[in-house]
Amino acid sequence: MSGKSRAETMEENRAKILSAARKTFAEKGFAAASMDELTADVGLTRGALYHNFGDKKGLLAAVVAQVDGEMAARALAIGVRHENEWDALLAEGIAYIELAQEPEVQRIVLLDGPAYLGDPSQWPSQDACLQLTERTLTRLIADGVVKPVDAGAAARLLTGAALNAASWVAASKDPATALPQAIESFEALATGLLAKR
Amino acid sequence: MSGKSRAETMEENRAKILSAARKTFAEKGFAAASMDELTADVGLTRGALYHNFGDKKGLLAAVVAQVDGEMAARALAIGVRHENEWDALLAEGIAYIELAQEPEVQRIVLLDGPAYLGDPSQWPSQDACLQLTERTLTRLIADGVVKPVDAGAAARLLTGAALNAASWVAASKDPATALPQAIESFEALATGLLAKR
DNA sequence: TGAGTTGACATACGCATCGTATGCGACTAT
DNA sequence: ATAGTCGCATACGATGCGTATGTCAACTCA
Known part of the structure; x- marks a missing residue:
C-alpha cells in the first residue's frame, strides 16, 4: 500500500x-x-x-491567498483574546504592523500583489484582513463606541495605515526603534474613530 | 535661427x-x-x-518623480490657502485622496512604483507627498497642537491612509458616494492625532 | 576653416522568458 | 482488453530586455 x-x-x-x-x-x-x-x-x-x-499570475494569486489567509488567522487569534471589542480592534491593527514585518508579506502581499492582481479589495480572497476589521468596526459602530462612519471606508483606511506603517518600519534604518513609534502613531490615529472622549 | x-x-x-x-x-x-x-x-x-x-526602471523612476512632484505641488497649493496649520494638513490629506483618483497616480505611483522601485521612503525623490506632510506635522507637534509622536511615522500612516482611501474609492462601484465616505473617515482618523480635545 | 573629438542615437546580436501546442505514459471505466 | 482521460513533459514560436558596436551630426580648437 x-x-x-x-x-x-x-x-x-x-x-x-x-x-x-x-x-x-x-x-x-x-x-x-x-x-x-x-x-x-x-x-x-x-x-x-x-x-x-x-499562468504565472494564477500562481501569484494562489500564493497571495495563502499568505493573506494565514495573516488574517493570526490577527484574529490575537484579537479574540480581548474581551473589549475596541481593544481587540487595536490589537489586530498592531498585529498587522508586526506580522507584516516578514519579508514574505511585504514583498508578496503589499508590493507585487497589488501591482499584478490589482487593488486588494478586488481580489477573490477579498483581502481577509480587511474583511476582519470591517466586521469588527461594524459591531463597534452599532454599539455606539465608534463614530457612525462607513465601515468599509474606515476599515480600508485603518488597515492601510497599519500596512504602510509596516513598510515604513521594515524600510527604516533602525526597525527596533521604529516599530514602537509606528505603533504609537497607529494608536493615536485609531482613537480618532472613537465616538466619546 | x-x-x-x-x-x-x-x-x-x-x-x-x-x-x-x-x-x-x-x-x-x-x-x-x-x-x-x-x-x-x-x-x-x-x-x-x-x-x-x-534602463526601463530608470524611465519608471523618472516618470514617478514627475507625477509625484506634480501631486505634491498641487496639494501644497491647496494646503497653503489655510491660515490654520491643522486645517492645512487636513486639506492636504483630502487633496491626496482626490488627486490620487487619477488612473495615472493609481497605477504608476501607488502600484508599479513600489513594486519595481521599492518602498517610497527609499525613493530618490523621497516621496514628495510624504515629506510635505512630515514637515507640517513637525511644526504642529512643536506648537503642541498634535500629540508628540514621531513625525515620520505619523506622516507615513496619514498619507498611507489617504492613498489607500483613494484606491478604495477608485475601485468601488460607486465612487461618487464612496469619496465623501472616505473623506469622512479620514478626518475622523486624523483627529486622533490632536493633543487637546 | 578644417581636422579631430565627442556625444546622441540607431542597429544588431545574444539571452532569457512566457504561453501554447503537442506528445506520452499512467490510470480508469466499461 | 481497450478506449478514453488526466497529469505532466517536451517542443516551438514569439517577445522583450540589455549591451556591444556602428554612424553621423555637432562642437572644439588650432
Missing part, C-alpha cells in the same frame, strides 16, 4: 510549486522569478505549473 | 519619451509596456531610451 492515488500526487505537486513560489517570490520578487527555475527546483517543469495554476 | 542646439533636441527627446511613458505606463502598466513600441511611437528607438534613462 505504498502507492499514492492520482489525486494525492496531484495535490502534492501543487503544494510543492506553491511552497517554492512563496519562497522565490519573497526573495526575488514576482517579475524576477523564473518559472523554469522554480519548477525545476521541485523536480517538475512548467507543464505542471500551467496545468495547475493557469 | 531656426536650428536647435544639441542640448535642446536632447531635452525634447527626453521629454517625448517621458510623456509617452507616462501615458503607456498608466494605461497598460509597467510590465506590459514594450519599450520598442514606446520609443517607436515618438519616432525614436530604444537606443535613445537607454542613453537617457539607463
Whole structure:
C-alpha cells in the first residue's frame, strides 16, 4: 500500500510549486522569478505549473491567498483574546504592523500583489484582513463606541495605515526603534474613530 | 535661427519619451509596456531610451518623480490657502485622496512604483507627498497642537491612509458616494492625532 | 576653416522568458 | 482488453530586455 492515488500526487505537486513560489517570490520578487527555475527546483517543469495554476499570475494569486489567509488567522487569534471589542480592534491593527514585518508579506502581499492582481479589495480572497476589521468596526459602530462612519471606508483606511506603517518600519534604518513609534502613531490615529472622549 | 542646439533636441527627446511613458505606463502598466513600441511611437528607438534613462526602471523612476512632484505641488497649493496649520494638513490629506483618483497616480505611483522601485521612503525623490506632510506635522507637534509622536511615522500612516482611501474609492462601484465616505473617515482618523480635545 | 573629438542615437546580436501546442505514459471505466 | 482521460513533459514560436558596436551630426580648437 505504498502507492499514492492520482489525486494525492496531484495535490502534492501543487503544494510543492506553491511552497517554492512563496519562497522565490519573497526573495526575488514576482517579475524576477523564473518559472523554469522554480519548477525545476521541485523536480517538475512548467507543464505542471500551467496545468495547475493557469499562468504565472494564477500562481501569484494562489500564493497571495495563502499568505493573506494565514495573516488574517493570526490577527484574529490575537484579537479574540480581548474581551473589549475596541481593544481587540487595536490589537489586530498592531498585529498587522508586526506580522507584516516578514519579508514574505511585504514583498508578496503589499508590493507585487497589488501591482499584478490589482487593488486588494478586488481580489477573490477579498483581502481577509480587511474583511476582519470591517466586521469588527461594524459591531463597534452599532454599539455606539465608534463614530457612525462607513465601515468599509474606515476599515480600508485603518488597515492601510497599519500596512504602510509596516513598510515604513521594515524600510527604516533602525526597525527596533521604529516599530514602537509606528505603533504609537497607529494608536493615536485609531482613537480618532472613537465616538466619546 | 531656426536650428536647435544639441542640448535642446536632447531635452525634447527626453521629454517625448517621458510623456509617452507616462501615458503607456498608466494605461497598460509597467510590465506590459514594450519599450520598442514606446520609443517607436515618438519616432525614436530604444537606443535613445537607454542613453537617457539607463534602463526601463530608470524611465519608471523618472516618470514617478514627475507625477509625484506634480501631486505634491498641487496639494501644497491647496494646503497653503489655510491660515490654520491643522486645517492645512487636513486639506492636504483630502487633496491626496482626490488627486490620487487619477488612473495615472493609481497605477504608476501607488502600484508599479513600489513594486519595481521599492518602498517610497527609499525613493530618490523621497516621496514628495510624504515629506510635505512630515514637515507640517513637525511644526504642529512643536506648537503642541498634535500629540508628540514621531513625525515620520505619523506622516507615513496619514498619507498611507489617504492613498489607500483613494484606491478604495477608485475601485468601488460607486465612487461618487464612496469619496465623501472616505473623506469622512479620514478626518475622523486624523483627529486622533490632536493633543487637546 | 578644417581636422579631430565627442556625444546622441540607431542597429544588431545574444539571452532569457512566457504561453501554447503537442506528445506520452499512467490510470480508469466499461 | 481497450478506449478514453488526466497529469505532466517536451517542443516551438514569439517577445522583450540589455549591451556591444556602428554612424553621423555637432562642437572644439588650432
